[in-house]
Amino acid sequence: MLQLDEKILNQIIKPRPLESHKGNFGKILTVGGNQQYGGAIILSTAAAIHAGAGLVSCATSPQNLTALHSIVPEAMFIDFNNKKAVSQAAEKTNVIVVGPGLGIDIPAVNILENILRNSRKNQFLIIDGSAISLLADNQKLFKFLKEKQVIFTPHQMEWQRISGIKIADQAEDTNKKQQQKLHATVVLKKYHTVIYHLDGTSSLLPIGGPYMSTGGMGDTLTGIIAAFLGQFHLKDYEQVIDAAVYCHSAIAAELSSSHYIVLPTDIIGRLQEFMAQYTNS
Ligand SMILES: NC(=O)C1=CN([C@@H]2O[C@H](COP(=O)(O)OP(=O)(O)OC[C@H]3O[C@@H](n4cnc5c(N)ncnc54)[C@H](OP(=O)(O)O)[C@@H]3O)[C@@H](O)[C@H]2O)[C@@H](O)CC1
Numbered sequence: 001m002l003q004l005d006e007k008i009l010n011q012i013i014k015p016r017p018l019e020s021h022k023g024n025f026g027k028i029l030t031v032g033g034n035q036q037y038g039g040a041i042i043l044s045t046a047a048a049i050h051a052g053a054g055l056v057s058c059a060t061s062p063q064n065l066t067a068l069h070s071i072v073p074e075a076m077f078i079d080f081n082n083k084k085a086v087s088q089a090a091e092k093t094n095v096i097v098v099g100p101g102l103g104i105d106i107p108a109v110n111i112l113e114n115i116l117r118n119s120r121k122n123q124f125l126i127i128d129g130s131a132i133s134l135l136a137d138n139q140k141l142f143k144f145l146k147e148k149q150v151i152f153t154p155h156q157m158e159w160q161r162i163s164g165i166k167i168a169d170q171a172e173d174t175n176k177k178q179q180q181k182l183h184a185t186v187v188l189k190k191y192h193t194v195i196y197h198l199d200g201t202s203s204l205l206p207i208g209g210p211y212m213s214t215g216g217m218g219d220t221l222t223g224i225i226a227a228f229l230g231q232f233h234l235k236d237y238e239q240v241i242d243a244a245v246y247c248h249s250a251i252a253a254e255l256s257s258s259h260y261i262v263l264p265t266d267i268i269g270r271l272q273e274f275m276a277q278y279t280n281s
């Protein structure tokens with residue numbers, strides 16, 4: 001297993017070409033945030049914007065509109081109940097994040113199905129939180145993932161739900177077997193996160209710690225992964241995912257020297273300065 005270190009950031013984060021515009025740095029659609037969990041999709045959206053995504057639209061409950069715009073006016077809003085608007089937005093984006101705070105009720109299943117139906121092969125589909133739990137309970141939805149570039153970002157219980165492997169039995173070989181069956185990249189989040197790649201290799205994240213154990217921390221990671229995939233165009237895109245995962249925890253580790261706990265919003269607020277350190281190579 002490859003042990004990630006700071007080199008991954010030097011490899012992936014590059015200065016921007018002078019002749020460029022917002023359309024070159026990723027069109028992202030984030031989908032989630034019901035009445036109860038609006039914060040989750042706002043964190044994902046804000047993280048994507050602060051990590052450099054060119055254009056970000058957020059499909060969420062209309063109840064989150066004012067909060068979303070007061071936190072990130074850079075984000076565009078779509079009512080996630082408007083099926084046509086959501087499917088049109090899904091077709092136009094490079095990267096879709098679905099699941100943070102989506103919930104697991106019937107409307108949530110319908111929103112997820114609409115997104116999966118309307119996503120395309122050349123897009124990246126980051127499936128997190130509630131969307132993982134929903135897929136585990138609605139196996140018929142898996143057919144929409146065939147031949148797509150899917151990235152699952154489960155915590156250990158979500159991985160148990162989707163893989164069938166109990167947390168106590170989640171060892172490298174067993175995890176890899178199930179991940180390969182899914183034909184997707186799996187970012188298994190925990191103390192020392194492991195990223196299982198499509199080609200059977202895996203990367204270990206040796207940094208990060210319990211100062212990151214705050215609700216919304218994984219939601220924030222989805223936005224960083226989306227922004228990295230949207231703007232750093234490498235054929236081997238799984239290295240880009242490794243870099244995003246490393247960046248998230250590296251910022252937290254750095255802040256933890258002066259903060260007892262690190263909040264998701266602290267990480268979001270530090271992203272721009274942190275990434276600037278890696279643009280000289
Ligand atoms: N501000 C917001 O809007 C926020 C909204 N959020 C959104 O809420 C939705 C539900 O997501 P969720 O993760 O909160 O709940 P769920 O999927 O039921 O998992 C929790 C269960 O799994 C267990 N567990 C075992 N191992 C674990 C591990 N390593 N990491 C974590 N849990 C572990 C755990 O065990 P216990 O805590 O009881 O020991 C518990 O029984 C989702 O859409 C998410 O995006 C949140 O992000 C919070 C901030």
Ligand SMILES: Nc1ncnc2c1ncn2[C@@H]1O[C@H](COP(=O)(O)OP(=O)(O)O)[C@@H](O)[C@H]1O
Pocket residue numbers: 129154155189190191192193207208209210211212213214215216217218219220221
């Ligand atoms: N003790 C820990 N050590 C290292 N990383 C942690 C620890 N606790 C939480 N994290 C990180 O925080 C994030 C939690 O993700 P998740 O459980 O999905 O949060 P949420 O759904 O509340 O946003 C993951 O990136 C995980 O690796």
Ligand SMILES: [Mg+2]
Pocket residue numbers: 128129155218219
């Ligand atoms: Mg989560």
